[in-house]
Amino acid sequence: VSRRGGVVKEPLSRDRIVAVALASLEQDGLAGMSLRKIAQALETGPASLYAYVENLEELQALVLDKALAEVKTKPSREQDVRARLTAVLGSHLSVLLSKPGLAQLAMTTIAVGPNGLRIVEALLGILEDAGVDAATAAWAVDLLTLYTTAIAAEQSHRQAQEHADGADTLAPVARAIAAVSADTHPRIVAARDHLVSGTGQGRGAWAIEVLLSGILHTPRVPEPATAPASTRSKRLKPRPDGRG
Amino acid sequence: VSRRGGVVKEPLSRDRIVAVALASLEQDGLAGMSLRKIAQALETGPASLYAYVENLEELQALVLDKALAEVKTKPSREQDVRARLTAVLGSHLSVLLSKPGLAQLAMTTIAVGPNGLRIVEALLGILEDAGVDAATAAWAVDLLTLYTTAIAAEQSHRQAQEHADGADTLAPVARAIAAVSADTHPRIVAARDHLVSGTGQGRGAWAIEVLLSGILHTPRVPEPATAPASTRSKRLKPRPDGRG
DNA sequence: ACCTGAACACCGTTCAAGT
DNA sequence: ACCTGAACACCGTTCAAGT
Numbered sequence A, B: 001v002s003r004r005g006g007v008v009k010e011p012l013s014r015d016r017i018v019a020v021a022l023a024s025l026e027q028d029g030l031a032g033m034s035l036r037k038i039a040q041a042l043e044t045g046p047a048s049l050y051a052y053v054e055n056l057e058e059l060q061a062l063v064l065d066k067a068l069a070e071v072k073t074k075p076s077r078e079q080d081v082r083a084r085l086t087a088v089l090g091s092h093l094s095v096l097l098s099k100p101g102l103a104q105l106a107m108t109t110i111a112v113g114p115n116g117l118r119i120v121e122a123l124l125g126i127l128e129d130a131g132v133d134a135a136t137a138a139w140a141v142d143l144l145t146l147y148t149t150a151i152a153a154e155q156s157h158r159q160a161q162e163h164a165d166g167a168d169t170l171a172p173v174a175r176a177i178a179a180v181s182a183d184t185h186p187r188i189v190a191a192r193d194h195l196v197s198g199t200g201q202g203r204g205a206w207a208i209e210v211l212l213s214g215i216l217h218t219p220r221v222p223e224p225a226t227a228p229a230s231t232r233s234k235r236l237k238p239r240p241d242g243r244g
Numbered sequence C, D: 001a002c003c004t005g006a007a008c009a010c011c012g013t014t015c016a017a018g019t
Helices: A014-032 A035-041 A046-051 A056-068 A081-098 A102-108 A114-129 A134-165 A172-178 A186-190 A200-217 A229-235 B014-032 B035-041 B046-051 B056-068 B081-098 B102-108 B114-129 B134-165 B172-178 B186-190 B200-217 B229-235
Strands: none
Touching (some): A014 A035, A035 A046, A035 A056, A056 A081, A056 A102, A056 A114, A081 A114, A081 A134, A081 A200, A102 A134, A102 B102, A114 B186, A134 B134, A200 B134, A200 B200, B014 B056, B014 B102, B035 B046, B056 B102, B056 B114, B081 B102, B081 B134, B081 B200, B114 B134
16 A cells, blocks of 8 residues: 555565465466466466566476475484485475475476575485485486476376366276286286375385485496587587697 | 269378377477367367367377387397396387477376386386385386386477577576586585486486386385275275174 | 556367258 | 367467556
């Protein structure tokens, strides 16, 4: 409200837009979050948002990073390496699972905002403490976060279906598996119950164990000859004398 | 062409629609594949497709499964377990990488068509040969395919960016990492080159090694008490005498 | 610089009407 | 049953015009 008494609209800002977008994501899921709806919630037209945000993709990246602010990356120093990794990854997983749509968003958007970087930095530090070399640690962080995201997305996909269809409808996965013939797919039929069992948290915890065991038991990453040319050229500049 | 000489349109069919949709996915990526464009390519209106396909989601599932037909699931029996797993997963990965858009589609669509089931059946069989128990094998297959898909999606995302922006523009990931300060994120700066190195095939191969090591070194999955109620109620019917 | 209405070029899906 | 034109209810983005 202005000093003259008229109702004054709070000015737009990147922060307000991102906050409203996150709320929209929480309520309507990824597909339900649109620039037009966000603009409407802010009582303006969709074109106004382009003064603060390049496009929808950038807005989505900002929303993801805001949500990742809740991930805890400072586990108590007393725990052993494994427990600390599990703590950070578990926090990541539970944040992604906490809001429907967030996991889907994380799947299609690469998290390179401040909070994404904070998580990567923390994981690299713990792996370093575990004695993993830098190259392996880098790939391992990618593997760990990718999988945490993927399992959250799969789980939230399932929840979304259940929510839409009602409680007693089986998810399409379960339905397909139930319809499989033992003649053609004996092992699927035998493992039927296991294939659809478990919660996101449960499967995530098990997967983290598997990944950690694997990383600690696997040979180092292959030599850096696989680096893309664009990266390598920055590092290995040709020597001026041509003997590079 | 009909017997009277007039040009007769080949009748629509599910197969034709799926084939055109796959071609459209290959050419324009996931975002560029639309029911309207597919209808146009088939010289009809978008409404016509609904006689053969429930909705876009079902069509996408059919397209994914058709593409997965190329995945080879019968590695030579002479190879050891590890080599056989690598062969199947490598084939899966390279098929997903072969067509831009396919990996993205696989990320948002759960593959439960005939080819998806064929792949799961094959992986379960190999893990069984490796001595992995049924419950662990089931979760492991999920982990393996999820990760193969995720790494393909990440890679194809990167390729799409490169294609759109031109060769010398760094991908947003690389740009963000290049801009990071050593004061706040020392480990990211130290691991900088490793974080962006490697090809989809290279990282995929390494990841498969990690996952296999992990699966073979990790304890069995927790007891089936974590199964969702809907599944359990089918298996454990209450006894008629009420003593169940 | 910030904000806007209106337009542009798209979407998936439904439905009444045709054959 | 299959096919269709037209409409409905949406999208993201651009642009000229305002302040």
